[in-house]
Amino acid sequence: MDQSVPPGRVRGICIPPCSKSYAQRALAASLLAEGTSRLHNIEFCDDTRSAIRCIEALGARVRRTGERTLEIDGGLSPAGDKLYVGQSGLSTRLFTPIASLCDTPIGVVGEGPLLHRSFRTMIRTLRALGVRVHDRNDHLPLHIQGPIRGGEVQVEGLVSSQFITGLLLALPIAEEETTIHVPHVISTPYIDITIDTAERFGIEILHKDYKEFYVAGGQRYRPAEFEIESDWSAAAFLLVAGAVAGEVTIRNLSVLSRQADTAVMTALVRAGASVIDEGDTITVAHRPLQAFSFDATQCPGLFPALAALAASAEGTSVIKGTSRLENKEGNRAESIREEYAKLGIEVDLDEEDTMKIRGGRIRGGHVHSHDDHRIAMSLAVAALNADTPVVIENPACVAKSFPDFFERLESLRTAE
Structure with a gap:
């Protein structure tokens, strides 16, 4: 549906x-x-x-x-x-x-x-x-036999x-x-x-x-008691939602984490959003957003969230590291280009290893997730600033990483 x-x-x-x-x-x-x-x-x-x-x-x-x-x-x-x-x-x-x-x-x-x-x-x-x-031919299925x-x-x-x-x-x-x-x-x-x-x-x-x-x-693993920390990859979409369309506070999220996607904080600051760090609580609020430059080579999972941020920023944002996307959920860079074009946002992939996104008026319309959880979440965040609703085909793919994403996003909406 x-x-x-x-x-x-x-x-x-x-x-x-x-x-x-x-x-x-x-x-x-x-x-x-x-x-x-x-x-x-x-x-x-x-x-x-x-x-x-x-x-x-x-x-x-x-x-x-x-x-x-x-x-x-x-x-x-x-x-x-x-x-x-x-x-x-x-x-x-x-x-x-x-x-x-x-x-x-x-x-x-x-x-x-x-x-x-x-x-x-x-x-x-x-x-x-x-x-x-x-x-x-280098693809699944594989048949293996060890020992390594x-x-x-x-x-x-x-x-x-x-x-x-x-x-x-x-x-x-x-x-x-x-x-x-x-x-x-x-x-x-x-x-x-x-x-x-x-x-x-x-x-x-x-x-x-x-x-x-x-x-x-010859080492031996010891059993452990292990607390799984919160996910910066998922939080990035919610933080960008705050930057483009209001104010969002995320709790239980440490900026000292080893996770690569903590780098979204740098992109948000460069884009001009208000960012307040209070230890394990982060608040991001909308301010007039400007184009930004960012190297996502070490954090390629951020590309879709950054695309939503850049679409709402004035000017052309430049994001490096697109070569990292060629074997992720198909070709994620091409998917971003194709779907954002349907929303009236130009995404240029002509320069090697670079994505350029010209922000501006976001149109509503029908888009497709390409069965990619991050593309679906990116388009949903961009939709907050569209002039009419954005209809996403195959949204259920968010279950791959963030099953209740749409419910969480809806819970953050304010009465007009």
């Missing part, structure tokens, strides 16, 4: 969902820890459910002991020969290396847009580490932090120590999240400027 988002003002207080980046990593670490771990403040978006299915398929026993609490008995022991990752790129890149610790054959199966993503770098690196991999042995490996090309995350969480259990050379790693804040999570489960991972990682083999 389509979602109609009328223009209007917003004002209110909101608590964002938990970080799925932290949640998925903590679930993986809980699988690898012999004993019982407890995860608190976890929310059940599609990506988190995908990770739960993965750890159960690989041997974990998961119990829900509260509305947002899981108790997990760890232990890597595959229950079958299939690993279903749904539409989650992170689950694929995270749990394929972990499944490669096993000496039994396992099929990695996905669905939807994920089937069109290339996993070439992951496949080649796993083979170099002794894993047998059968693939479909460790050693020394060079990972070529621009490397997703998601795949490095999978290696860094799996390799401490390998028999051999491992040195990973990564000339062109990207999204280093997400690697910081991985290392932080591993440390909290008793694992040591060393690196030299994110270009060389050293992982001792």
Whole structure:
């Protein structure tokens, strides 16, 4: 069913969902820890459910002991020969290396847009580490058989932090120590999240400027009590809503977080929004917005939120890092260009690795989410400043990361 988002003002207080980046990593670490771990403040978006299915398929026993609490008995022991990752790129890149610790054959199966993503770098690196991999021209489904042995490996090309995350969480259990050379790693804040999570489960991972990682083999994960922090990726859309259409206060959100999308604060300030930081409470309010420049190479998930911000700013905003979007939910940069054009906003992708957005009058109309949760949320926030309602096709895709996004946005509306 389509979602109609009328223009209007917003004002209110909101608590964002938990970080799925932290949640998925903590679930993986809980699988690898012999004993019982407890995860608190976890929310059940599609990506988190995908990770739960993965750890159960690989041997974990998961119990829900509260509305947002899981108790997990760890232990890597595959229950079958299939690993279903749904539409989650992170689950694929995270749990394929972990499944490669096993000496039994396992099929990695996905669905939807994920089937069109290339996993070439992951496949080649796993083979170099002794894993047998059968693939479909670098795409899912994959058939793998370990055990991954460790050693020394060079990972070529621009490397997703998601795949490095999978290696860094799996390799401490390998028999051999491992040195990973990564000339062109990207999204280093997400690697910081991985290392932080591993440390909290008793694992040591060393690196030299994110270009060389050293992982001792034969380590043991310890069970942990783990509180999942709030999600900056989700909060970014609500903060931008405040900047373009009123005032929004977000609670339980730390600016000291390792999450990459804390960088949205910089973009909001550059655009001229009022930003008040009170520790774990942030308030963003509308002021006349001007065009801004921003490098999103290390935080590519921010592009859709920044597009909504730029559409309501006067002038042409310049956002660097579009090369990071080519293998995300299709081609996210092209999706942004196509859908914002329907709203009368010009998005220029002609310059290499750059998105230019000319802000101005936002028209209402029909748009499509491209089955991309962030595109759907971006268009909904932009709709707050449109001259007539914006109707979004396939809005249900927000369930991937923020299932009640539209309800939260509606709760912030003020009476005209």
